[in-house]
Amino acid sequence: MMQLFTIKSYKLLGLPSNTSYQLKEAFRAHFRNITRIMDCVGCSKCKLWGKLQVHGIGTALKILFSGKKSTKFTLRRREVVALFNVLGRFSSSIHLLPNFRNLEEKGSTRQKQEL
Secondary structure, X not given: OOXXXXXXXXXXXXXXXXXXXXXXXXXXXXXXXXXXXXXXXXXXXXHHHHHHHHHHHHHHHHXXXXXXXXXXXXXXXXHHHHHHHHHHHHHHHHHHHHHHHHHHHHHHHHHHHHO
């Protein structure tokens, strides 16, 4: 099985190597908390998309923090779906970023003209 990315989390964040497990557990706890907060959202569509995106980001972090293990690394179907969904959302956002910059630039020039 080909390993896509192997990044040591403690090197990435400049932490001692023994805090890697603690960091992973802290991320897991924060994502559970965010998911619980999403349960309070009134709109069911917003709740669904929010949870799907949080799950996708969590899956990306799971891959990032997996490192080299002797056991076989696997993802569940729902994790793969959530990951591809969040990648699609991020790529759409990045694709639309120049449009938002142009709108911001037009708005700032209008404000300068009004002054």
